[in-house]
Amino acid sequence: MRRRISMLAGAAVLSLTLAACGGSGSSPSADEANPAEATGEVGVFTWWADGSEKAGLDALVKIFNDQYPDLKFDNLAVAGGAGSQAKSVLAAQLQAGNPPDSFQAHAGAELQDYIVADQLEDLSSFYESEDLTSVFPKDLLDRLTVDGKIYSVPSNIHRANVVWANVEVLEKAGLDPEKPPADLDEWFAAMDKIKATGVTPLAVAGTWTQVQLFENIMLATLGAEGYNGLWDGSTDWSSAEVTKGIENYKKALSYTNSDRNTLSDWGPATQLVEDGSAAYNVMGDWAEAKFQQDGMVAGEDYVYFPTPGTEGVFDFLADSFTLPAGAPNPAGAKAWLKTISSVEGQEAFNAAKGSIPARTDVPTDNFSEYQKSAIEDFSSDTIVSSLAHGAAVPISWLNELSTAVSKFEGTGDVDALQKSAASIAEKFSQ
Ligand code: BGC
Secondary structure, eight states, rough: OOOHHHHHHHHHHTTSSSSSOOOOOOHHHHHOOOOOOOOOEEEEEOOSSSSHHHHHHHHHHHHHHHHHEEEEEEEOOOOOOTTTTTTHHHHHHTTTOOOOEEEEETTHHHHHHHHHOOOOOOOOEEEEEEEEOOTOOOHHHHEEEETTEEEEEOOOOOEEEEEEEHHHHHHHTTTOOSOOOHHHHHHHHHHHHHHOOOSSEEOOOEEEEEEHHHHHHHHHHHHHHHHHHHHHSSSOSSHHHHHHHHHHHHHHHHTTTTTTGGGGSSHHHHHHHHHHHHHEOOTTTHHHHHHHHTTTOOOEEEEEEOTTTTTTEEEEEEEEEEOTOOSSSSHHHHHHHHHSSHHHHHHHHHHHHBBBBBSSSSOOTOOOOOHHHHHHHHHSSSEEEOOOTTTOOOHHHHHHHHHHHHHHEEEEHHHHHHHHHHHHHHHHOO
């Protein structure tokens, strides 16, 4: 694990889209900032700007307001799922030396980008004073750590390899909603049946959701080890297995709604399943929060299962919060981080967000059945890192691969995508 992280950190050095300026390293003021003495506004940057994501943020802010009645939460959210708009806005702000008090970042390679660019304060002493090292899973802490220093506080764990399906649409096509397809071939056969009923088999939206679908299909085709190898260099991007994966992705894409690029984000794609205008949507489990918020009943209106061919694998990502170098209100930022890391904060936030708590000691009685099953799976499945959500590769690698996947949406040229992906991997692995 440590070896993988340093490889990715090395890749990040070569490839920073986030210029290495603005970071002042660990300033005594940040280390000494005392949350108990915090005053004023705390500006927090996320991409949880609307719908169920905003509801999750609101639940967290409510706890923050209860715990720190004298502080004012300043919501700096920039809309766009998966941070598709927010990350470049944030990069510009960091580059200009204008950081927020805290910002959302994915655990793993994405966080390494900011660390390597010297844009984050080391939170090791915060972890010590709050006694946090024992309350998060070690795998997760490893993804927040570089050279023994830990740089962010995780709020949650999401899963990116889940299919959400409309029960009525499946039944009309003669499919049993309780029996998910065992592999990609069975799933494609089911989608042929759905197509014959005149309903779109698979809902997807614009580029980042296509990248997430691509990641799922590669995982299903290559298995956990082969998929991991795409990011650590042990799987050859030019191999026949990868060709097969891209061909499978092409087939999956052929079942999707033709207006995919005009759907503004993941919400409208998931909505197609809620409305019965599409059968399936491959989406991270923030979709569970939307189904719940919209009053849909699991087992009756919708069902969920791991993307066929990925059973037993948990495609992991986690949101975490940072203390940027040069944050205007470091004491306020630490108060925010205390709320995030608290049992109450993790319980309220995750119950509303569809994710599972990063802490392992949070009461989950009022969590949905889906969330309870995700907690179970996270403890027993093989964990792999999500591509589309910052866990597997640095931001610059993801951006270039996303451009190639987006081009493929128009051309369907398997060979061209494979060659581009191979040369991108080579560039960033050096
Ligand atoms: C974030 C989730 C968010 C999802 C869709 C992911 O990258 O980790 O918290 O719900 O994007 O915006």
